[in-house]
Amino acid sequence: MTTSGVIDPGSPTPGDPLVEMGRLVPDRRARTVAGQHDGVGTEGSEQPPLDGADDGGEVGVLEGGVARSAGEEGVPAEQERCALDGEAHGAGGVARGGYRGHAQAAHGHGHAIAAIAIESGQTEAGVVDRYLQTGEGQLDSVVKYGITWEFEQLPENRDLVSWLRTYNSTAKEKVHFYGLDLSATDDSGLMPRAPWTVRATMNYVRSVEPKVYARVWPRIDRLVSRFMPDHYSELSDTERHLLRAEIDSVYAVLAADSARIIRTTSRLGFERGYRDVWMLQRMDEVMAHDLAHPNNQRDGALVRDSLMAENVKWIMGLESARGKVIVYAHDGHTLDMPRTGGAIQFRSLGTLLRQAFGNDLLIVGTIPGQIVGGTGGIGGWIGDSGVVDLREQTVAKLLSGLGAPVAIIDFRQTDKDSALAAQIARPWPVLFIDKSQPLVLRKACDVLIYIDRIAPAKLIAANKNKTPYPT
Numbered sequence: 001m002t003t004s005g006v007i008d009p010g011s012p013t014p015g016d017p018l019v020e021m022g023r024l025v026p027d028r029r030a031r032t033v034a035g036q037h038d039g040v041g042t043e044g045s046e047q048p049p050l051d052g053a054d055d056g057g058e059v060g061v062l063e064g065g066v067a068r069s070a071g072e073e074g075v076p077a078e079q080e081r082c083a084l085d086g087e088a089h090g091a092g093g094v095a096r097g098g099y100r101g102h103a104q105a106a107h108g109h110g111h112a113i114a115a116i117a118i119e120s121g122q123t124e125a126g127v128v129d130r131y132l133q134t135g136e137g138q139l140d141s142v143v144k145y146g147i148t149w150e151f152e153q154l155p156e157n158r159d160l161v162s163w164l165r166t167y168n169s170t171a172k173e174k175v176h177f178y179g180l181d182l183s184a185t186d187d188s189g190l191m192p193r194a195p196w197t198v199r200a201t202m203n204y205v206r207s208v209e210p211k212v213y214a215r216v217w218p219r220i221d222r223l224v225s226r227f228m229p230d231h232y233s234e235l236s237d238t239e240r241h242l243l244r245a246e247i248d249s250v251y252a253v254l255a256a257d258s259a260r261i262i263r264t265t266s267r268l269g270f271e272r273g274y275r276d277v278w279m280l281q282r283m284d285e286v287m288a289h290d291l292a293h294p295n296n297q298r299d300g301a302l303v304r305d306s307l308m309a310e311n312v313k314w315i316m317g318l319e320s321a322r323g324k325v326i327v328y329a330h331d332g333h334t335l336d337m338p339r340t341g342g343a344i345q346f347r348s349l350g351t352l353l354r355q356a357f358g359n360d361l362l363i364v365g366t367i368p369g370q371i372v373g374g375t376g377g378i379g380g381w382i383g384d385s386g387v388v389d390l391r392e393q394t395v396a397k398l399l400s401g402l403g404a405p406v407a408i409i410d411f412r413q414t415d416k417d418s419a420l421a422a423q424i425a426r427p428w429p430v431l432f433i434d435k436s437q438p439l440v441l442r443k444a445c446d447v448l449i450y451i452d453r454i455a456p457a458k459l460i461a462a463n464k465n466k467t468p469y470p471t
Helices: 017-021 099-108 122-134 139-146 155-168 194-208 210-224 237-256 258-264 267-292 299-303 305-319 349-360 396-400 411-416 418-424
Strands: 081-086 113-121 176-181 324-330 338-341 344-347 361-372 387-389 406-410 427-432 435-440 447-454
Touching: 113 122, 113 155, 113 305, 122 139, 122 155, 122 176, 122 194, 122 267, 139 155, 176 305, 194 210, 194 237, 194 267, 210 237, 237 258, 237 267, 258 267, 267 305, 305 324, 305 344, 305 349, 349 361, 361 396, 396 447, 406 411, 411 447
Parallel strands: 081 324, 081 361, 113 176, 113 324, 361 447
Antiparallel strands: 338 344, 361 387, 406 447, 427 435
């Protein structure tokens, strides 16, 4: 099914994590833009296919629920949207096989890829997309400053951006790049570069609404350096209210003047700039929530799955008429399962997307048997030495019995194997962060990639300890 027409996420319902946090609500102006993006041409392109060598080695594909050897076909991809996940930040799981390979496999089945969206900062992703569409910037710098959550340190992400730029340079239908997550974020400190996000967003406002910029910026300039979790409490109530009121006023002006801005600039440029102001509102709400609940260890960010789900709906509204959207995020987000973080119970990104898109969503999960040598400082709950063996205490015990170093299990085919069907229909313990939670595999995902042993990614050292991208 191809989404078309108007995308309206509707009113928030009781129990929605955004509502539980207070004022976080969907953007009711989300809408579909079909075939009117910058740099996007028409069908019938003569560009090279999305194919090439995959660095992942042999993969066992389960046919009818059971597989023992390498297959020639990749994961089936009938669905309109695809969500893929990884076991841990910094562990060489799905990324080690090559993000590039997943898009290549989908394209090989005749499915056009319109966009790739990853668990990374929304605003920063604009840096990557400009590079992909125009070649503006230098690859290493674009990766360093355009990807967050310390995923910019993963060479697989550099490979993904490089490959997409090569593909787009000759393609008529270009692939776009989005970030799903809170802007300005890192594993090592929530939103440490939030002031940059404000400045980058206001630079866009200055380009399309110079009078609004001239009015607003002098009023908030002195406050922006404290717009981050570590310093948000240093703002007085009056200053916080002023900052939020000015952000809201900019959002309202852009909405009211959208037709002119789109006509004189571009539709996609407006959508991204307008959404970045929306992101400032969400960041403010997360910080305000955590300020009001100081004993909850900043659990506002734990329920950001709702924000990511709203961003996927927004991206689908922009891109689904052109093809599929592939989403990459951590297992804890993309699996359809209830989550608990701190004192909060919330619905995962996968659960929210399943409710929104039903069977048009394909969820691909990943589970390792062993994690060897930690994660190189990313995802520290695993540690950075020794071996974490999950094969005796989690669902990996079942999967390790397949006898393949890598296996792909298509749960949509497991009804052909009654024994396996019974196993995946019952709860199994799965380790998320530092807690074990029950997981019913058949409900949580459609396809599962089991990797018997993963090791730390070889991080890009130059991308550590970065400073904000120049504005």
